[in-house]
Amino acid sequence: MRKNILITGASSGLGKEMARQYAAMGRNLVLCARRRDALQALASELTSQYPDIKVQIRALDVNEHEQVFTVFHSVANEFGKLDRVIVNAGIGKGGSIGKGFFNANRQTAETNFVAALAQCEAAMEIFRQQNDGHLVTISSVSSVRGFRGAFTTYAATKAGLASLTEGIRIDVLHTPISVTTIHPGYIDTEIIDEGTKPPFMVDVQTGCRSIIKAIEKEVDIAYVPFWPWALLRHLLAWLPLGWMRRFS
Structure with a gap:
């Protein structure tokens, strides 16, 4: 069992809900995000509900790359x-x-x-030293294709992250280190524009249950929730560009 888990972006959205669900499973958590006050409130909530787990918080701006390495290694120590x-x-x-x-x-x-x-580099340094560990990256179903408008850069970054993660997976194939890429579909978090209702959107609790189920299996790649995204990702790959305009 993977007992000690570090989550970045843990002050809101998927990170916050994953922390809640992992706490309920009895895991020790390191919660990282820029907003220390939000992290502290979440940590207090979790430790009051689950007093047998350890919860630590780290104020971390992931764009401060040296800080990423410092925080990850200090936690491991x-x-x-x-x-x-x-x-x-x-x-x-x-x-x-x-x-x-x-x-x-x-x-x-x-x-x-x-x-x-930077996060992958820091995590993999630790896992290589330990000769054990599980790296998980949160990509997106949007990584399958290019998207227009506000999704153009977002989808491109998620495609890049998925490719990066696969390269890491190949690099440590047949070792005790596991590498998983999660591709969530539409999940109702702060990143979804207020007032919009994308197709097949699920609430954050449902979405994170699907994410954690895949993570716990340590699969290579998962599109979640399985229905409909495991099927729709194939359809997205073949849609004409005119149809793609309708998705954003």
């Missing part, structure tokens, strides 16, 4: 062993290319890919 790292921190800012959204698109690219690379 304090816990004695770090069993799983979930690279979850991400944002969805941006707009159509060439319409004045460069700064927002750049922030999304840096946070979702470059900062994710």
